[in-house]
Amino acid sequence: MDKPGTVVVIGGTSEIGKRLAQRYAERGHPVVVTSRDEGRAKAAAQEVGDNCIGLSIDLSKPHEIAPALADVDDVCHLVLVAIYRDENTIRDYDIDKALSLITLKLVGYTETIHTLAPRMRRDGSIVLFGGLAKDRPYPGSTTVTTINGGVMTMIHTLAIELAPLRINAVHPAVVGDSPYWANKPAAVLDALRARTPLGELVTIEDVVGATMFLLENRGVTGVNLRVDGGWMLM
Ligand SMILES: NC(=O)c1ccc[n+]([C@@H]2O[C@H](COP(=O)([O-])OP(=O)(O)OC[C@H]3O[C@@H](n4cnc5c(N)ncnc54)[C@H](OP(=O)(O)O)[C@@H]3O)[C@@H](O)[C@H]2O)c1
Numbered sequence: 001m002d003k004p005g006t007v008v009v010i011g012g013t014s015e016i017g018k019r020l021a022q023r024y025a026e027r028g029h030p031v032v033v034t035s036r037d038e039g040r041a042k043a044a045a046q047e048v049g050d051n052c053i054g055l056s057i058d059l060s061k062p063h064e065i066a067p068a069l070a071d072v073d074d075v076c077h078l079v080l081v082a083i084y085r086d087e088n089t090i091r092d093y094d095i096d097k098a099l100s101l102i103t104l105k106l107v108g109y110t111e112t113i114h115t116l117a118p119r120m121r122r123d124g125s126i127v128l129f130g131g132l133a134k135d136r137p138y139p140g141s142t143t144v145t146t147i148n149g150g151v152m153t154m155i156h157t158l159a160i161e162l163a164p165l166r167i168n169a170v171h172p173a174v175v176g177d178s179p180y181w182a183n184k185p186a187a188v189l190d191a192l193r194a195r196t197p198l199g200e201l202v203t204i205e206d207v208v209g210a211t212m213f214l215l216e217n218r219g220v221t222g223v224n225l226r227v228d229g230g231w232m233l234m
Pocket of ligand 1: 012013017034036059081171
């Protein structure tokens with residue numbers, strides 16, 4: 001049997017990223033997780049398991065991405081989870097924060113794929129993280145909404161240019177048990193639940209499952225998958 005390929009999770013200190021890394025480590029894959037901070041990357045790698053290494057990469061500094069990934073090889077799955085939320089509004093606009101986030105998602109994601117694509121297995125796959133702020137903005141989501149729209153269209157060119165590699169995107173609604181949302185006021189979360197046909201917010205597990213489906217299903221490429229409990233239908 002072929003030895004399992006390497007799984008790379010960019011933004012592997014997020015709960016979603018770490019959970020994904022753990023799933024593939026449990027299956028015997030070598031795993032790489034990243035953070036902006038070397039200490040956090042190494043701590044996350046230790047949590048994931050023996051066959052995991054942690055690398056420090058800041059996607060908002062795209063020229064540093066290729067050197068940081070120089071030793072990563074034989075990749076079967078690449079997952080781009082990283083985000084830095086700039087919490088910008090148009091009336092109170094912070095240019096530097098916006099530039100940092102736009103660079104991270106639109107240039108940093110692309111440069112990471114550019115760097116690793118030649119080192120991916122022919123049947124490899126990539127998942128980019130967007131989110132439903134592209135359709136349903138929230139206060140402070142001005143840049144997040146914009147970049148999620150960018151992810152949605154970026155996968156179309158990537159899926160054509162990089163075929164037979166498969167490229168898809170996952171777009172979660174509010175993930176109720178993720179650290180960013182779990183501590184929001186109950187009234188905010190209740191209002192979101194009330195607009196979700198399933199009556200519950202989606203969970204980290206739901207998003208991890210959807211990501212693994214996109215990574216592994218041989219018939220799926222160029223797809224933007226909503227994971228929202230039906231939120232967009234309301
Ligand atoms: N949580 C939700 O409800 C939700 C909803 C819709 C979409 N999403 C999407 O799901 C993904 C994960 O969200 P999350 O809430 O789990 O994220 P999170 O907990 O805020 O984690 C963000 C991750 O990105 C990394 N990161 C931050 N800035 C970076 C940079 N400049 N370069 C490289 N890595 C950087 C962080 O690592 P360090 O801090 O260690 O550097 C961390 O691993 C995001 O892409 C987000 O857009 C989430």
